[in-house]
Amino acid sequence: MSYFSHPTAVIDEGCEIGECTKIWHFSHIMPNCKIGKGCNIGQNVVISPEVILGNNVKVQNNVSLYTGVTCDDDVFLGPSCVFTNVINPRSAVNRRSQYAKTHVGKGATIGANATIVCGHGIGAYAFIGAGAVITKDVPPYALMIGNPARQSGWMSEYGHKLIFDNNGKATCPESNEQYTLVNGVVVKQ
């Protein structure tokens, strides 16, 4: 087996798990999940049936990923962040056929304790602040904070705020990569 799972982890049948992925204490991967290479699944994580994670996805402790969630490569899910898959749950009403989808784009970060209300996509390299409650689609590179979450700026792929000049240009202070902002859309040069 080319991945590691702690003896207390439970991995159900039909899962595909990529090489060098690590699955830590008391986590449960339910049937038919696809988890890419080099992922780190922390402690007390539940991944529901048929969830798909790309390569190098980091899932911190106490995260539940429900059916309908998909994450592209390099996504970071902060500790105890919360996904949802039913918009109007009632214990006495079966809504299993109505699970909403939530897609998290490449390189996006979801901060500790943030909640993603289902049916909203998180764009590539978006950054969701700790404790934010996402109730709308999030554009690529957007920095979102608060409840309900509002966009407070833009973040680079290295996780620094992008300050755009009058020409719509910004440079990441760590990578020196350049970005442009045109009509509300950020593009890396």
Ligand SMILES: CC(C)(COP(=O)(O)OP(=O)(O)OC[C@H]1O[C@@H](n2cnc3c(N)ncnc32)[C@H](O)[C@@H]1OP(=O)(O)O)[C@@H](O)C(=O)NCCC(=O)NCCS
């Ligand atoms: C959002 C974040 C990236 C910082 O954004 P920032 O805009 O650069 O933050 P600043 O420190 O400059 O603060 C700017 C303002 O936003 C507020 N703020 C910062 N983070 C906030 C958050 N998560 N939610 C609400 N408000 C926040 C600050 O209080 C400050 O408010 P003020 O202007 O009224 O004083 C950071 O606070 C954050 O939430 N990081 C995620 C950490 C995390 O979850 N890590 C998980 C791995 S352990």
